[in-house]
Amino acid sequence: MRSALSRVIPFAAMLALGCDSRSAPATVGLPPDPSTEQRAPAVFRARFETSKGPFTIEVRRAWAPLGADRFYQLVSSGYFDNNRFFRVLPSFMAQFGVHGDPAVNTAWESLAILDDSVTQSNTRGMVSYATMGANTRSTQVFINTIDNRNLDGMGFAPFAQVVDGMATVDSLYSGYGEGAPSGFGPDQMRIMAEGNAYLEKNFPKLDFIRTARLVTDSAAAPAATTPK
Secondary structure (H helix, E strand, O other), rough: OOOHHHHHHHHHHHOOOOOOOOOOOOOOOOOOOHOOOOOOOOOOOEEEEEEEEEEEEEOOOOOOHHHHHHHHHHHOOOOOOOOOOOEEOOOOOEEEEEOOHHHHHHHHOOOOOOOOOOOOOOOOOEEOOOOOOOOEHHHOEEOOOOOOHHHHHOOOOOOOOEEEHHHHHHHHOOOOOOOOOOOOOOOOHHHHHHHHHHHHHHOOOOOEEEEEEOOOHHHHHHHHHHHH
16 A cells, blocks of 8 residues: 555645664565464553653554554564654654565555544544555554544544553654655655665654564553553
C-alpha cells in the first residue's frame, strides 16, 4: 500500500498524507508467512526504546481485533526497530511506521487489512492506524497527543493506549512540521522508496525507535489507565 495517515484527507490528511539505518539486517521487519500469521493475545504490551526514552503501549484486542493482530505481527517481526517518528505535529499526534529499508516497505505494501469498528475514542494516549480510506491500514500508526475524538467519525479505530511514557511521546522532535506536499517535512513517498538514507540526509533531527519488543508478562497486565 502506498503511504498511510499522510493521506488522511485535510484534517484527516493532517493525519495521513530510527537510529543508524545500517544497524538492522534486511530480513528484520519482513511480514510473516500467511500460514504462520499469529493472532494477538487478548491483552499485550510492547515497550518502545527511543532516542528520547522509553514508552509502553498496551494493546486490547477487543477494541480492534484486526488492528491488534497486525500490530502484534509488526512488533514480533522487529518491524519498528530503527523507524523514525517522521510526522510529529504539536497538539495533535506523533506518527511512525515506515521502515528504514525500502525492501521491507515493498514487502508490506500490498498487505492492507480490513477496517475495524470504532469502539474507543481517539483521546490523548490512544493509538490508531493511519489510513488513506476504507480498508487501507497497513503499518503506519499514530499516537494521539491531545483529545482527537473528532477523528472517531472518520473511521480511525484505536486499538491500543500508551500506558507509560507519554512524557517521552510529548518530547519527540516536531520542528519539521507537516510533511510534503502540504508542508516542509518528510515526503512519505520518498521515505517508502529511499528509507532512512533520505531521512538521515534531509531530516537529521528526527527522533527514532531503537527497539520495540513484546513485554513477556503483559498477559497479566492491569487495565490501562488514562495517560497524563
